[in-house]
Amino acid sequence: MYRYDEFDHAVVAARVDEFSSQVARRLSGELTEEQFRPLRLMNGVYLQLHAYMLRVAIPYGQLSSRQLRMLAHIARTYDKGYGHFTTRQNIQYNWPQLCDIPAALADLASVEMHAIQTSGNCIRNTTSDPFAGVAADEVTDPRPWAEIIRQWSTIHPEFTYLPRKFKIAISAGEEDRAAVAFHDIGIRIVRNDAGEIGFKVLVGGGMGRTPRVGRVITEFLNPTELLGYLESILRVYNLHGRRDNKYKARIKILVDALGIDEFRRQVEVEWAHLRGSEVEVPASEIERIHSYFVPRELPARPEAPAEFLAARQQNAAFARWVDANIINHRVPGYAGVTITLKPAGGIPGDVTADEMDAIADLADRFGFSELRATKDQNLVLPSVAQEDLLPLWQELVSLSLAEGNHGLINDMITCPGLDYCALANARSIPLAQEISTRFADLERQANIGPLTLNISGCINACGHHHVANIGILGVDKHGDEAYQLVIGGDARDSAAVAQISGPGYSQEKIVDAVETTVNTYLAQRTGAEETFIETFRRIGLAPFKEALNAAR
Amino acid sequence: MSKTFVTANRLTDGLVVFRTADGAWSTAYADAALYDDSAAEVAAASSEATVVVGVYAVEVEQAEDGSWQPLTTRERIRVLGPSIAYQRSA
Ligand code: SF4
Numbered sequence: 142m143y144r145y146d147e148f149d150h151a152v153v154a155a156r157v158d159e160f161s162s163q164v165a166r167r168l169s170g171e172l173t174e175e176q177f178r179p180l181r182l183m184n185g186v187y188l189q190l191h192a193y194m195l196r197v198a199i200p201y202g203q204l205s206s207r208q209l210r211m212l213a214h215i216a217r218t219y220d221k222g223y224g225h226f227t228t229r230q231n232i233q234y235n236w237p238q239l240c241d242i243p244a245a246l247a248d249l250a251s252v253e254m255h256a257i258q259t260s261g262n263c264i265r266n267t268t269s270d271p272f273a274g275v276a277a278d279e280v281t282d283p284r285p286w287a288e289i290i291r292q293w294s295t296i297h298p299e300f301t302y303l304p305r306k307f308k309i310a311i312s313a314g315e316e317d318r319a320a321v322a323f324h325d326i327g328i329r330i331v332r333n334d335a336g337e338i339g340f341k342v343l344v345g346g347g348m349g350r351t352p353r354v355g356r357v358i359t360e361f362l363n364p365t366e367l368l369g370y371l372e373s374i375l376r377v378y379n380l381h382g383r384r385d386n387k388y389k390a391r392i393k394i395l396v397d398a399l400g401i402d403e404f405r406r407q408v409e410v411e412w413a414h415l416r417g418s419e420v421e422v423p424a425s426e427i428e429r430i431h432s433y434f435v436p437r438e439l440p441a442r443p444e445a446p447a448e449f450l451a452a453r454q455q456n457a458a459f460a461r462w463v464d465a466n467i468i469n470h471r472v473p474g475y476a477g478v479t480i481t482l483k484p485a486g487g488i489p490g491d492v493t494a495d496e497m498d499a500i501a502d503l504a505d506r507f508g509f510s511e512l513r514a515t516k517d518q519n520l521v522l523p524s525v526a527q528e529d530l531l532p533l534w535q536e537l538v539s540l541s542l543a544e545g546n547h548g549l550i551n552d553m554i555t556c557p558g559l560d561y562c563a564l565a566n567a568r569s570i571p572l573a574q575e576i577s578t579r580f581a582d583l584e585r586q587a588n589i590g591p592l593t594l595n596i597s598g599c600i601n602a603c604g605h606h607h608v609a610n611i612g613i614l615g616v617d618k619h620g621d622e623a624y625q626l627v628i629g630g631d632a633r634d635s636a637a638v639a640q641i642s643g644p645g646y647s648q649e650k651i652v653d654a655v656e657t658t659v660n661t662y663l664a665q666r667t668g669a670e671e672t673f674i675e676t677f678r679r680i681g682l683a684p685f686k687e688a689l690n691a692a693r
Numbered sequence: 694m695s696k697t698f699v700t701a702n703r704l705t706d707g708l709v710v711f712r713t714a715d716g717a718w719s720t721a722y723a724d725a726a727l728y729d730d731s732a733a734e735v736a737a738a739s740s741e742a743t744v745v746v747g748v749y750a751v752e753v754e755q756a757e758d759g760s761w762q763p764l765t766t767r768e769r770i771r772v773l774g775p776s777i778a779y780q781r782s783a
Contacts, residue, residue: 170743188746190771193707238706488777559767560775570777620765
């Protein structure tokens, strides 16, 4: 795991001091709210419906147990005893007092964490595959590259006042687990025919009001060229992005307007100036950053041990959890484990301070003190011996976090919605609770199979409804909540934006509509092995529309 | 017939506050003063920049039980707090 050097420490400490003084000046009236607002946003502080909200970055999702305990401490000391993991590998606290935030940030800095650039029109937290460094299917570990991007983008003077926020994701698995196609810049690490590692770069993806699948700007970049190329993209965007209209200010709109070919041409012109300049990362620095991520020497543990296999045979709930929440590890005898924060009837992504502490203990006991936060609002223990899966699961049962629902209908992404968010049109969380209660039966979930169901409380799409197999969008109907149902989205390499299923639904009807959609799939699929999205691609939207209209 | 109350978020902790009849602020909705025309009150409250943030008026209507309720779901939730049990272990 990356450890801060003196430079990182100094930057974060200086920022804590600076923001503390800004808060003091705001409280004394020296700064007006208008002056203070952009400053607080740059430090992750929003003013929401009922209180301030503090968003803390978890760079590329990587957390140590010590850091998770600090997140628990923040929840307990400065908030109401819980936090909310978000789709951008951040954690949000919903109730901090402004006057306490400097102290909270100082506490975070003591474990090498901060809230810098978690809001505002700058380059946000770079996200990555939660199984980076351990997945059996990856080309190389993307984390060193995520770290290089983090260092380059942190307080980058040229990109602190972009036309709009800017999100970068990077992944290296055969399967994309970071939804890179839906980021302003998405990076897939690939191998060329000569076996060399490089970057395929997508640009102009995004969700929000204008959902777009990222377009390929280059098929292959050499490792040393990465930052020069990213800087060139940012420069073209910084210069030509629409600052006059908030809704047209994201890079996707610029790429739409210019066309990908012209956009690429302009980037290449810019790049010609930067190639070979000091922006390029020297090989020695690449090596230095990589040295923080050298794969851990894992002690040899038996592969498919007998007790594990027996428990899987005898205990249906454990077997279901293993089927859904475990992925192959690059080292035989180990597994990657997802702890879904989605108990039936619970609030997706919410974790109490006590639960955070308990999970940190489990990471110490079973997982080399390592954790990851995922874009699906879950936590991951990246390296657990197969022998330890049963005792780990038993501990999770006692925490009520052992449901084997990863990737199934109840593993919903849900934004805070109108219960907290000042921008919301409608509530998301109560809907998620109603759906997960209705589909609580794990056998039913497993029978439905892989399915993503995401909920956003407004068109900003923080809940990723556009890329869900079944998405729900909260809309405002004359001051009342209403919901639109969209179908057929996909966040993976086979990226697609979901399509509107028809007229909207009231709060009372929307969950029935979800069930109708699921039942239509079950009736139409060729067999249990055909997933929801495969069936949708085969039969199209029409049969779903028909069933939904008939059920109205 | 509709009336309005005047609301904001408190600067120090961000909590929702309501303008009271004596020109103070309260976190209790029951303390909110109701106005036929709140323009002057909004203007006065807006000058209290070290006390509150984002002053505005909310329209309310009298419900059957006699209480005054905001017209929109958003403002009702803002008055009542999150509609969910959000502290699982507390
Ligand atoms: S999608 Fe809308 S309602 Fe949900 S968190 Fe984002 S801005 Fe708020």
